[in-house]
Amino acid sequence: MKKILEKYWDVLSYLFFGVLTTVVNYLIYLPCYNLLGWSAWLSNVLAWCVAVAFAFVTNKPFVFHSHDWSGSTVWPELTKFVGCRIGSGALETAILLVCVDWLGWNGNVWKLITAVLVIVLNYIGSKFLVFKKKK
Numbered sequence: 001m002k003k004i005l006e007k008y009w010d011v012l013s014y015l016f017f018g019v020l021t022t023v024v025n026y027l028i029y030l031p032c033y034n035l036l037g038w039s040a041w042l043s044n045v046l047a048w049c050v051a052v053a054f055a056f057v058t059n060k061p062f063v064f065h066s067h068d069w070s071g072s073t074v075w076p077e078l079t080k081f082v083g084c085r086i087g088s089g090a091l092e093t094a095i096l097l098v099c100v101d102w103l104g105w106n107g108n109v110w111k112l113i114t115a116v117l118v119i120v121l122n123y124i125g126s127k128f129l130v131f132k133k134k135k
Helices: 002-007 009-035 040-063 071-102 107-130
Strands: none
Touching: 002 009, 009 040, 009 107, 040 071, 040 107, 071 107
């Protein structure tokens, strides 16, 4: 069992913290969209900002084992991390804008659908671009 956990730790820990990041995202999105009546795209942008900050401080040490918090390490990681997240966040926001704000489809359902896509894209970006292992 220990060998299996070690072998798949990156994926399992990313899924765990990805779910937590999604919860943080939803804790912002759902009240903004459902209670305050904000548009799906605006609610998503605010939720995205909070979720990206949470994801960086959890993914860096716990998922990708990057424990160097010096400026010379953090700034390049942070800029690449946010850069990758901007791409997936823009895609998610565009989908919500079209499907929910323009077409009138259910914002809660489409937020869930886009979350799956975003988790996959963010894992790929984080693993291969942001926190890649040094040789």
